[in-house]
Amino acid sequence: xxxxxxxxxxxxxxxxxxxxxxxxxxxxxxxxxxxxxxxxxxxxxxxxxxxxxxxxxxxxxxxxxxxxxxxxxxxxxxxxxxxxxxxxxxxxxxxxxxxxxxxxxxxxxxxxxxxxxxxxxxxxxxxxxxxxxxxxxxxxxxxxxxxxxxxxxxxxxxxxxxxxxxxxxxxxxxxxxxxxxxxxxxxxxxxxxxxxxxxxxxxxxxxxxxxxxxxxxxxxxxxxxxxxxxxxxxxxxxxxxxxxxxxxxxxxxxxxxxxxxxxxxxxxxxxxxxxxxxxxxxxxxxxxxxxxxxxxxxxxxxxxxxxxxxxxxxxxxxxxxxxxxxxxxxxxxxxxxxxxxxxxxxxxxxxxxxxxxxxxxxxxxxxxxxxxxxxxxxxxxxxxxxxxxxxxxxxxxxxxxxxxxxxxxxxxxxxxxxxxxxxxxxxxxxxxxxxxxxxxxxxxxxxxxxxxxxxxxxxxxxxxxxxxxxxxxxxxxxxxxxxxx
Numbered sequence: 001x002x003x004x005x006x007x008x009x010x011x012x013x014x015x016x017x018x019x020x021x022x023x024x025x026x027x028x029x030x031x032x033x034x035x036x037x038x039x040x041x042x043x044x045x046x047x048x049x050x051x052x053x054x055x056x057x058x059x060x061x062x063x064x065x066x067x068x069x070x071x072x073x074x075x076x077x078x079x080x081x082x083x084x085x086x087x088x089x090x091x092x093x094x095x096x097x098x099x100x101x102x103x104x105x106x107x108x109x110x111x112x113x114x115x116x117x118x119x120x121x122x123x124x125x126x127x128x129x130x131x132x133x134x135x136x137x138x139x140x141x142x143x144x145x146x147x148x149x150x151x152x153x154x155x156x157x158x159x160x161x162x163x164x165x166x167x168x169x170x171x172x173x174x175x176x177x178x179x180x181x182x183x184x185x186x187x188x189x190x191x192x193x194x195x196x197x198x199x200x201x202x203x204x205x206x207x208x209x210x211x212x213x214x215x216x217x218x219x220x221x222x223x224x225x226x227x228x229x230x231x232x233x234x235x236x237x238x239x240x241x242x243x244x245x246x247x248x249x250x251x252x253x254x255x256x257x258x259x260x261x262x263x264x265x266x267x268x269x270x271x272x273x274x275x276x277x278x279x280x281x282x283x284x285x286x287x288x289x290x291x292x293x294x295x296x297x298x299x300x301x302x303x304x305x306x307x308x309x310x311x312x313x314x315x316x317x318x319x320x321x322x323x324x325x326x327x328x329x330x331x332x333x334x335x336x337x338x339x340x341x342x343x344x345x346x347x348x349x350x351x352x353x354x355x356x357x358x359x360x361x362x363x364x365x366x367x368x369x370x371x372x373x374x375x376x377x378x379x380x381x382x383x384x385x386x387x388x389x390x391x392x393x394x395x396x397x398x399x400x401x402x403x404x405x406x407x408x409x410x411x412x413x414x415x416x417x418x419x420x421x422x423x424x425x426x427x428x429x430x431x432x433x434x435x436x437x438x439x440x441x442x443x444x445x446x447x448x449x450x451x452x453x454x455x456x457x458x459x460x461x462x463x464x465x466x467x468x469x470x471x472x473x474x475x476x477x478x479x480x481x482x483x484x485x
Contacts, residue, residue: 003023003026003031006031006048007020007023007033009048009089009090010033010046010048010090010092012087012090013085013087013090013092014035014046014092016038017037017038017039018035018036018037018038018044018046018094019035019036019038020033020035020046021033021034021035021036021043022034024045025145030047030048030049031047031048032045032046032047032048033045033046033048034097035094042097043097043099044082044094044095044096044097045094045095045096045097045098046092046093046094046095047092047093047095048090048091048092048093049063049090049091049092063091063093064084064086064091067081067084067093068084069137070137070161071084072135073131073132073135073137073161075127075128075131075132076155076157077124077125077127077128077155077156077157077158078128078131078132078157078158078159078161079095079096079098079148079157079158079159080095080096081093081094081095082094082095082096095159098148098149098150098157098159099150099151099152100148100149100150100151100152101148101149101151102144102145102146102147102148102149103121103144103145103147103148103149103212103216104143104144104145104147106144106149107144107215107216107219111219112215112216112217112218112219112247113216113217114293115217115247115249115250115251115254115284116284116286116287117216117292117293118213118216118217119213119254119280119283119284119286119287120156120286120287120289120290120291120292121147121149121156121213121216121292122209122212122213122216122276122280122287123277123280123281123287123288124155124156124290125142125147125156125158125209125212126206126209126273126274126276126277126280127273127274127277128156128157128158129142129158129202129205129206129209129273129276130272130273130274130276130277132161133202133205133272133273137161138200138201138202138204138205139158139160139161139205139208140194140200140204140205141160141186141189141208142158142189142205142208142209142212143186143188143189143208143212144212144215145186146158146159146160147159147212149292153290153291154290154291154292154293155290155291155292156290156292187228187231187232187235188211188221188223188224188231189208189211189212189221190208190232190235191203191204191207191208191235191266192207192235192236192264193266195232195235195236196236201266202272202273203266203269203270203271204266205273206261206269206270206272206273206276207261207262207263207266207269209261209273209276210258210261210262211223211262213258213261214240214243214258214262217243217246217247217250217258218243218246218247219246222240222241222262223235223238223240236264237264239264240259240262242255243255243258243259251283251284253282253283253284254280254283254284256283257276257279257280257283260279261276336372336373336374336441336443336444337373337443337444337447338370338371338372338373338443338444338447338448339371339372339373339378340369340370340371340380341369341370341371341447341448341451342366342368342369342370343367343368343451343454343455344365344366344367344368344455346366346369350369351366354366354369354382357380357391358389358391358396359380359382359389359391359396360382360384360387360389361384361386361387363386364384364385364386364387364461365384365385365386365461366382366383366384367383367384367385367454367455367458368381368382368383368451368452368454368455369381369382370382370447370448370451370452372437372440372441372444373444374441374444376439377437377438377439377440378392379391379392379436379437380392381436381448383401383404383452383455383456384401385401385458385459385460385461386400386401386460386461387399387400387401388401388404388423390423390434390436392436397434399423399425399434400460401460401461402460403425403426404423404424404425404456405424405425405426406423406424406456407421407422407423407424407452407456408421408422408424408433409421409422409445409449410422412439417441417442418439418440418441418442418445419437419439419440419441419442419445420435420437420438420439420440421435421436421437421440421445421448422434422435422436423436
């Protein structure tokens with residue numbers, strides 16, 4: 001799919017009513033863009049179907065009918081549809097834009113969630129399914145990608161209702177679709193009856209939600225494999241690994257609920273999503289709460305990324321970018337300055353102090369001396385013309401100047417932005433790295449980054465000429481120098 005071309009087609013179809021912004025996601029023959037609605041001054045998500053890549057022409061009409069059906073659903077945990085439109089070769093669905101991560105993104109960052117948050121997410125999805133099932137709509141593609149968490153309220157919302165049903169109807173009429181996992185289901189989350197190609201009902205969604213709940217607790221879905229066929233075979237025949245074997249802090253009552261959701265025989269499962277919701281609250285009373293704790297670093301990263309990619313979308317996103325810049329600058333200004341930051345030429349008293357601490361050898365010239373003012377990460381880094389020395393709590397690490405070829409840094413979010421700073425080393429032809437700082441705040445990192453490149457770019461001094469003998473260090477407790485022989 002050519003996203004740029006599809007974006008242009010969508011903008012042409014929308015005219016001046018919406019301004020098409022950055023891509024939010026894609027798959028198969030559909031993509032979702034963040035757009036700005038001019039008349040109401042709000043951001044929306046617009047899913048656009050690439051009709052040129054649709055497997056059969058009737059899929060467009062089926063999508064329109066299903067979207068119109070889903071647009072009638074009004075529930076706090078279902079992403080609302082505002083409008084369905086078609087202009088020539090573009091079909092689009094305008095939906096509420098949820099500012100916050102999908103469950104897939106949350107699991108990618110944390111692998112598994114707290115038992116409480118897992119229960120709260122599953123209970124809200126069950127409530128959304130209970131309402132939709134009561135309106136005659138079966139989702140058919142419950143998976144982490146289709147579960148969103150609003151970072152402002154912590155409320156869970158389900159999206160993509162009815163899309164799978166549209167594709168299955170087309171499949172029944174014209175043969176299998178060519179895009180695996182796009183709209184007809186994802187193997188890791190498909191129910192046994194769905195995997196077997198049998199008719200599905202609300203109990204299929206309950207099984208899929210059981211898979212999602214299992215993954216939130218354990219960190220991976222119960223069934224996986226090298227191919228779709230192997231995964232579907234497990235869905236049909238293999239029982240899930242016991243939940244409490246992987247997560248001992250799961251209450252037995254909650255493990256029983258998950259086990260019943262994952263029964264292979266639909267008749268042995270919960271018969272309604274409302275029953276699932278009640279059972280979850282009975283096993284875990286805190287599941288009755290709505291708010292899910294989206295970690296601060298996830299909220300800040302999403303906020304900053306939205307600001308960066310949204311500059312071209314319009315005035316509101318420009319304001320977001322400005323606000324994100326203000327946040328980062330506030331961290332930089334309010335952070336504690338380094339305890340020591342000095343570049344060549346160093347004063348004689350400082351040079352002597354570094355030598356007394358063993359951070360600078362005699363005959364060497366310091367190009368940079370740096371030490372943050374934080375108890376958890378206060379290593380002293382000295383870059384000299386002959387040696388690079390790291391003096392930390394674990395001792396002294398020394399490297400020949402010509403063995404240090406540069407440095408790397410990684411951005412982390414730990415209640416705010418922090419940086420990992422690593423020296424790049426070459427040793428016997430192999431590259432390796434030494435982590436000097438594991439969590440350097442913005443202000444000291446800014447001070448270091450302005451100086452470290454220049455210090456490392458300076459040519460190292462040639463080693464002192466050898467005389468054919470060895471130089472012995474001065475014995476401790478004597479006033480005599482070591483002799484040369």
